[in-house]
Amino acid sequence: xxxxxxxxxxxxxxxxxxxxxxxxxxxxxxxxxxxxxxxxxxxxxxxxxxxxxxxxxxxxxxxxxxxxxxxxxxxxxxxxxxxxxxxxxxxxxxxxxxxxxxxxxxxxxxxxxxxxxxxxxxxxxxxxxxxxxxxxxxxxxxxxxxxxxxxxxxxxxxxxxxxxxxxxxxxxxxxxxxxxxxxxxxxxxxxxxxxxxxxxxxxxxxxxxxxxxxxxxxxxxxxxxxxxxxxxxxxxxxxxxxxxxxxxxxxxxxxxxxxxxxxxxxxxxxxxxxxxxxxxxxxxxxxxxxxxxxxxxxxxxxxxxxxxxxxxxxxxxxxxxxxxxxxxxxxxxxxxxxxxxxxxxxxxxxxxxxxxxxxxxxxxxxxxxxxxxxxxxxxxxxxxxxxxxxxxxx
Amino acid sequence: xxxxxxxxxxxxxxxxxxxxxxxxxxxxxxxxxxxxxxxxxxxxxxxxxxxxxxxxxxxxxxxxxxxxxxxxxxxxxxxxxxxxxxxxxxxxxxxxxxxxxxxxxxxxxxxxxxxxxxxxxxxxxxxxxxxxxxxxxxxxxxxxxxxxxxxxxxxxxxxxxxxxxxxxxxxxxxxxxxxxxxxxxxxxxxxxxxxxxxxxxxxxxxxxxxxxxxxxxxxxxxxxxxxxxxxxxxxxxxxxxxxxxxxxxxxxxxxxxxxxxxxxxxxxxxxxxxxxxxxxxxxxxxxxxxxxxxxxxxxxxxxxxxxx
Numbered sequence: 271x272x273x274x275x276x277x278x279x280x281x282x283x284x285x286x287x288x289x290x291x292x293x294x295x296x297x298x299x300x301x302x303x304x305x306x307x308x309x310x311x312x313x314x315x316x317x318x319x320x321x322x323x324x325x326x327x328x329x330x331x332x333x334x335x336x337x338x339x340x341x342x343x344x345x346x347x348x349x350x351x352x353x354x355x356x357x358x359x360x361x362x363x364x365x366x367x368x369x370x371x372x373x374x375x376x377x378x379x380x381x382x383x384x385x386x387x388x389x390x391x392x393x394x395x396x397x398x399x400x401x402x403x404x405x406x407x408x409x410x411x412x413x414x415x416x417x418x419x420x421x422x423x424x425x426x427x428x429x430x431x432x433x434x435x436x437x438x439x440x441x442x443x444x445x446x447x448x449x450x451x452x453x454x455x456x457x458x459x460x461x462x463x464x465x466x467x468x469x470x471x472x473x474x475x476x477x478x479x480x481x482x483x484x485x486x487x488x489x490x491x492x493x494x495x496x497x498x499x500x501x502x503x504x505x506x507x508x509x510x511x512x513x514x515x516x517x518x519x520x521x522x523x524x525x526x527x528x529x530x531x532x533x534x535x536x537x538x539x540x541x542x543x544x545x546x547x548x549x550x551x552x553x554x555x556x557x558x559x560x561x562x563x564x565x566x567x568x569x570x571x572x573x574x575x576x577x578x579x580x581x582x583x584x585x586x587x588x589x590x591x592x593x594x595x596x597x598x599x600x601x602x603x604x605x606x607x608x609x610x611x612x613x614x615x616x617x618x619x620x621x622x623x624x625x626x627x628x629x630x631x632x633x634x635x636x637x638x639x640x641x642x643x644x645x646x647x648x649x650x651x652x653x654x655x656x657x658x659x660x661x662x663x664x
Numbered sequence: 665x666x667x668x669x670x671x672x673x674x675x676x677x678x679x680x681x682x683x684x685x686x687x688x689x690x691x692x693x694x695x696x697x698x699x700x701x702x703x704x705x706x707x708x709x710x711x712x713x714x715x716x717x718x719x720x721x722x723x724x725x726x727x728x729x730x731x732x733x734x735x736x737x738x739x740x741x742x743x744x745x746x747x748x749x750x751x752x753x754x755x756x757x758x759x760x761x762x763x764x765x766x767x768x769x770x771x772x773x774x775x776x777x778x779x780x781x782x783x784x785x786x787x788x789x790x791x792x793x794x795x796x797x798x799x800x801x802x803x804x805x806x807x808x809x810x811x812x813x814x815x816x817x818x819x820x821x822x823x824x825x826x827x828x829x830x831x832x833x834x835x836x837x838x839x840x841x842x843x844x845x846x847x848x849x850x851x852x853x854x855x856x857x858x859x860x861x862x863x864x865x866x867x868x869x870x871x872x873x874x875x876x877x878x879x880x881x882x883x884x885x886x887x888x889x890x891x892x893x894x895x896x897x898x899x900x901x902x903x904x905x906x907x908x909x910x911x912x913x914x915x916x917x918x919x920x921x922x923x924x925x926x927x928x929x930x931x932x933x934x935x936x937x938x939x940x941x942x943x944x945x946x947x948x949x950x951x952x953x954x955x956x957x958x959x960x961x962x963x964x965x966x967x968x969x970x971x972x
Contacts, residue, residue: 317856318854318856318857319856319857324779324854325841325844325850326850328841328842328844328854329841355671355672389838389839389905390837390838390840390841390855391837391838391839394819394837397821397836397838398818401819401836402694402818402819402820403698404694404697404699405695405698405815405816406817407816408818409818409819410695417687435679436679438671438672438680439672439676439677439679439682442680442683442684443680443687446684446688462812462842464846464848464959464962465845465846611850612849613786613849613958613959614786615801616784618786618787619784619786619787619803622779623779624778624858
């Protein structure tokens, strides 16, 4: 009787929590969307001139957010599929799989928006599929994303069938892509063979681990914050199992990421000659607040502490912080790799704001990034509602 | 949790294996195919031969100016099919005075907008007062033998021609700036669609007719002749949004003219010619033991050499 009461209370508590988060998320969505519309208008009317990147630092915030979205997409698909295939408690229901797929699509599609707005010739976007050169990781990734979208959509559709002999094979194929494209995001940088900072085989592992962790953190966020609105006792136990797994995966992922990063940078302690100007800039130079405060402090330490606690609100907050931290981690790869020129004095040789090795994110870039998040939230909401609609009609 | 063997039945397992296998094979085949296609698809053979008559009646003088000699050698090189030429540039850093005439000549020739530069001259100060020296390093595109910018292009918009010149197809480039990142020399810049005079516009019409950044002076609307075509940047036309770079003034070579930076070099510090012509001035210069290339450790094998 007592346990029934406590379970019911937990469900009600969870429901209240979900309602609070849902209200907050609606407010965030409206604010981000409005701000994002302003950003997109600025981008379309002023071109790239309101952005902070140029010809020497060629990629900025949007590419960082793009790789963040790719990570969320790959990670949530892998976790959702693995959980479904292996019937892990908390992930075994088709609705769990659908939620992971919807989240995966909601991570990937806004990433495309960021890349599209980043192009100098937005009108030629389709060239990447029509005139693909598979010697370029960019074209390879573009194809992988598109095939993955189709596979993920098919999996979503087939998940409504009672028995489909194609669902599991397609999930396997989708998982292959989900492993490939986040790790190949690391190769995207490694393939620039003339960049010492990016030429590390660990980068693809870092991107893969971050994808799993991001997927886990995002699933934790949506399941802890949104899902338990009508939690029955069975549902509650199912959800608790899922949250337990996701908390563990997130914490382990964060630890592995930091261990890999330590492996990457610790060499400079024992071999000071290996401290490249890029690494120096990242750890001790202009980018130290992003690395130490945002990535390590906000993105690793704070969520690890919160996830060790028993407050579900804390877990939701931790998953948000971990995601923000990985956003910073993306910039820690992207920006220091571009801000050090290889020909000293080049930036002074012909002076122009676009010919600079300094990069500061502009307000327009922030606004467009908010638009990407708002679009992701929209896709997620529509996906979840559509899933519920189809479920109710079957 | 299920055992691995219980996850799928036999049919599902075969289907999964088939899908993964087909996917992996298709990806591998696509990569191998494009790796094999890196060679240029430019026209070759007799149709690329140019019979340039400008220097025909001018006899070789014993003490002729280097520019005259190079122009004569250029005409001779153009009389061969494109695949028989190999353009190289040699810059004598001891003779460069840092006047930036090459930079400005290039900007004027190619109608380069703000933020786009093909040949900056890098100036570095060496030593401490009073023993100070200025070094000047003109930096065009290196037209590498093994260019790092070409394979990263996702749309095959940049490639190496049979004569060694690395070019960009402005009509195909999507402006992703991957190639800019891959060039260790910073030789590629992006055209962000700006104009030098746009903020100085006077009397530009208001409303829909008024360009976003004001009205650039009419001379900024003149088309450039890069790659032998007429490029008009008006209304976001190419090469706005594209990657841009030095192309050894191919449009001038086709007409028997030396690249603009060579013509405008007041110190006669820049040499240009066909390295397949063993009697040429550039070969004379490049076979000395005081010739270096920039950042050789990347193995890009630049075709722009420096005499130090």
